[in-house]
Amino acid sequence: MPMSALPVHFEGQALAIDLHMHSTASDGALPPAEVVALCRARGLTHMALTDHDTMAGIAEAQAAARREGIRLLPGTELSTQWRGINIHVVGLLPQGPRGALIDGLASQAEARDRRACHIAARLEKIGLADALAKAREQAGSSRPLGRPDFARALVAAGVVPDIASAFKTYLGNGKPGDIKALWPYLATAVAWILEAGGVAVLAHPLRHGLTRRKRGLLLDDFAAAGGQAAELVSGFQNADVTRDLARQLQARGLYGSVGSDFHFPGGHLAPGSMSPVPRTATPPVWTHPRLAEVAAPALA
Ligand code: AMP
Ligand code: MN
Ligand code: MN
Ligand code: MN
Numbered sequence: 001m002p003m004s005a006l007p008v009h010f011e012g013q014a015l016a017i018d019l020h021m022h023s024t025a026s027d028g029a030l031p032p033a034e035v036v037a038l039c040r041a042r043g044l045t046h047m048a049l050t051d052h053d054t055m056a057g058i059a060e061a062q063a064a065a066r067r068e069g070i071r072l073l074p075g076t077e078l079s080t081q082w083r084g085i086n087i088h089v090v091g092l093l094p095q096g097p098r099g100a101l102i103d104g105l106a107s108q109a110e111a112r113d114r115r116a117c118h119i120a121a122r123l124e125k126i127g128l129a130d131a132l133a134k135a136r137e138q139a140g141s142s143r144p145l146g147r148p149d150f151a152r153a154l155v156a157a158g159v160v161p162d163i164a165s166a167f168k169t170y171l172g173n174g175k176p177g178d179i180k181a182l183w184p185y186l187a188t189a190v191a192w193i194l195e196a197g198g199v200a201v202l203a204h205p206l207r208h209g210l211t212r213r214k215r216g217l218l219l220d221d222f223a224a225a226g227g228q229a230a231e232l233v234s235g236f237q238n239a240d241v242t243r244d245l246a247r248q249l250q251a252r253g254l255y256g257s258v259g260s261d262f263h264f265p266g267g268h269l270a271p272g273s274m275s276p277v278p279r280t281a282t283p284p285v286w287t288h289p290r291l292a293e294v295a296a297p298a299l300a
Contacts, residue, residue, distance in 0.1 A: 007045075008233075008258050010277045010284040015295065017046040017286065018272045019073065020090055020203065020231065020259025025049075025057030026077075027146045029264035032057035033064035039271040040068040046286070046294060047271065050075040050090050050259070052146060053108035055097050073294050077203055078108065078193075082186040082218060085210075086178070088203035089186065089227070090257070091193035092285070094293060104184070104192040111182040112144035119150055122176045128157055147171045147178075173209075187225035194226050199290050201257045202230035206237060206245060216248055223252040229285040232256030232277060235269050239278045246280035256282035 007016040022028030023035045030038065032049060039047045047070060049061045058074045065072035074096050078089045097105060120131035128134065134153035135145050151166035160166045171177040193200040202222050205215055219230065230249055233242055233256075249256055258277060260269045286295040 008274075008277055010256070010258065011280075011282070013284055013287075013295075015046055015284075015286065016044045016272065017258065018044055018260050018262070018274070019046075019048040019075070019092065019201070019257050019285065020050050020077070020234065021047065021262040021271055022051055022077075023049060023057045023061070024141065025054050025143060026051035027148045027263060032061035035262070035271065036061050036064035036068055036070060036072065038265070040070050042270060042272050044070060044272050046071045046073070048073040048075040048090075048092055048259070050077045052077050052088075053079055053112060053144065054105060055093070056143070058096065071294065071296070073291070076105070078104075078189040079111075079183045080186045080189040081180045081183045082221065084180065085208060086173070086180045086183065087186055087208070087218065089189045089193070089222075090201040090203045090231070090259070091189075091196070091198045092201060092257075092291060092294075093193065093196055093198035094291060095197045098196040099192075101192040101196040101198075104189070107184075109144050111184075112146070115179050115182050116145040116150075118179050118182075119147070119171075119177045123150060123154070123170065126159075126170065126176065128154060128159055150177060186221060190222065190225040190227045197290060199229055199255075199285060199288050200225075200227040201285060202227055202254075203259075204234040204261065205230050206241060207234065212244070212248075215245075219248055219252050219254065223254060227254070228288060228290075229255035229257050231259055232280070232282055233258045233274050235259075235261055235273070236275050239275065242275065243278055243280060246278075246282045249282050250280070254282070255285040255288050256280070257285040
């Protein structure tokens with residue numbers, strides 16, 4: 001598969017765009033301005049910064065985007081729960097955080113702090129002493145902690161050989177460090193995004209190990225809550241799988257989004273790296289009326 005697929009050809013439109021990326025405002029490795037500079041260097045003209053449960057990196061990113069002449073759409077990736085599963089919802093927010101989303105982001109930060117205490121307690125039981133302090137040290141700043149910080153702490157302490165094993169044994173779906181109960185319900189997070197004038201995008205619907213039927217139920221509930229789009233392509237995926245997902249989106253009138261879910265350089269995903277979008281009848285999310293400004297040409 002190609003390392004990058006720029007520009008994205010999506011229903012007759014060609015745009016060098018990536019609508020899902022992380023910075024040091026959450027669990028990404030690069031400061032917001034460096035993510036923007038890397039996007040520019042890779043030839044992107046349009047991007048969204050979508051840090052987990054925060055928009056703290058947007059001001060820095062927006063200033064950098066103006067300097068670099070790249071169009072930046074403010075965003076965030078909200079942690080939610082649906083039927084006992086941790087589901088992520090990307091909010092594309094041309095007007096920034098407003099209304100209930102402002103309190104929503106504050107409560108997400110609190111939920112993250114409380115969750116970190118629970119995760120730490122569970123990891124201490126399996127032998128990681130001072131787990132909270134060790135995760136904080138890995139984070140290297142005062143931002144809310146995420147599971148990757150605990151994963152790195154487990155590796156540093158020699159409990160597991162690598163990050164993948166940390167998730168597989170202790171932090172992944174259904175493992176002791178996977179605590180979902182503190183997150184809002186899917187529909188609540190969608191409502192925050194809608195009220196802020198944004199577009200709610202179901203993140204990486206193929207990455208939860210759901211059957212096609214159960215993914216359909218998720219999309220039903222998401223659309224019923226007012227969600228407008230889902231990521232049709234997230235990173236690298238098989239074209240047949242994408243076409244099948246496109247059918248599920250069309251059946252519910254959902255727009256399609258695209259993103260790399262970039263977190264750090266040197267991995268297999270860089271800004272803008274994702275599989276090509278096959279021909280489908282799914283409209284690109286940037287043609288949604290609420291995002292009309294986004295597809296305008298990049299600033300000179
Ligand atoms: P959190 O937002 O704190 O619940 O942590 C979830 C984050 O952990 C995801 O956004 C990924 O960045 C990372 N993650 C999840 N699963 C894995 C995995 N198997 N290996 C490496 N990182 C992962
Ligand atoms: Mn992440
Ligand atoms: Mn995610
Ligand atoms: Mn993400």
